[in-house]
Amino acid sequence: MSNGSNLIDALFIFVLAGFIGFEVIRRVSPLLHTPLMSLTNALDAIAVVGAIVLVGEHKTSLAAIFGFIAVVAATSNIVGGFLITDRMLKMFKSSRPATKQ
């Protein structure tokens, strides 16, 4: 189980990841703000890992039921989120003659 130093480690990670997020997202073209949101939504559904453990460990029925619904919700975000982001990004075409980059 987590003790004090683990929590401090976790705080360090949170703050540093927040900074990385800030710097990376700041550079995202406003053109792509909608796909950005659906992509971060899909990535955020990584919460599914916590839910999978709840279902898999099956410690209590409550935990398994909550976990089951959580896995369904998160998986639908992963699948739907990546699908729609890809569909959107495929639509963005340049008018400049197709020079492959």
Added chain:
Amino acid sequence: MSPEFAGGQVAIEILYLVASVLFIFSLKWMSSPTTARHGIWAGEAGMVLAIAGTLLRHGLVDYRLIAIALVLGAIIGVPLGRVAMTAVPQRTALSHAFGALCVTLVGSAEFYLRAPAISRFMMSVLAVEVILGGLTVTGSLMAAGKLQEILPQRPLTYKGQNLVNFLLLGVALVIAVTLVLHPERQSLFPFMVLLALIFGVLLIIPIGGADMPTVISLLNGYAGLSASAMGFVLDSKLLIIAGALDGSSGLILSIIMSKAMNRSFTNVLFGAFGQVQTQAAAGEAKPVRSATPEEAAAILAAANRVIIVPGYGMAVAQAQHKVRELYDSLTKRGVDVRFAIHPVAGRMPGHMNVLLAEADIPYDRLIEMDEINGDFPQTDVALVIGANDVTNPAARSDTTSPIYGMPILDVDKAHTAMVIKRSMNPGFAGIDNPLYYLDNTLMLFGDAKSFVGSVVRELGGGHS
């Protein structure tokens, strides 16, 4: 703990580390449309690694149930990935709700598995996770309902609304603090969740359609932060990182959106924009100049430079494909056509770009507000399609206007401004737009789709 087991743990943690790095690259590649699709692959690869690593974990017994849940989620996810582009804002709101639902359920389950043996710090983080998650679930469902027009889009306000909301949140926080100090009082926990759920509903009731871009971004941020809090609870660094990335993305977008409306977060959430203006809208009927599709086509054909200003009305009328035809036929005649995109045009960040890209308009023709605003004085025609407040010159000059100070597209500075609009009824926020009464403005009355269609027919061509 046997040595092999520890080795397995290390391997799983390394998979998670690789997944975290892939997630960061995924977002980094979103910086430009040319690399953005690599971003999806990186994200998908990271996701597969993370899920695979989790399935390898020691102590999982019920793989059948996991498999059923994963398949069921995929079955629900596929149609959600195939919705029409016009429905993307409500789909996004719905997926914020799903993400937050996952976090809230996992948080609740963890509470009952651990309480009362739960440290104060852990309980605080758990409370943050569940309160933020809970209010995001119902708040996002409300937002999705409003965007889908299942719920009334007009902001609903009543006296003492903010007081009620704050009190509710206050009680939820008091319960949270009580649980931190006395985790054995488990019966209080459902009330905390319930209050968070109710607060989410009440928070969105006073939000109007024009504020949706900010609110969706904010809910996105909450969903991310609650997932990060879940990472603390589960001691999962991957989850902390993914949540922090999502959280900062949502917060940055909300900052951009509120700046584009010259409003603060608190003002968006507690200001109830729409109801201020009901009396001003019923002003005297001032004369306007209007034009037929034939006249509009003639003016457009004679122009050298045209800027099209799309807004939510274009999405409602599903006019984006007709607009593409107009773009094609004007471009064929040698007219320089560009699109001016206001950050809050539409119902979510970047909404207009996606619709126009779907209609095959090249993305280098879609220009941000700050870049294109200086070009309006040298523009022959600015054609406004379904946008209102983002073109309202009162935002520059009229200190009494509720949108005073909001950055706008300087449509009125073009030689001719043409505005396609159903009627002279004021727009969603009910704010009168002086642009319509200017001498160089022509009103084009009608449905955006059919009007643009008639203009294209007049220009002859476009649809071959």
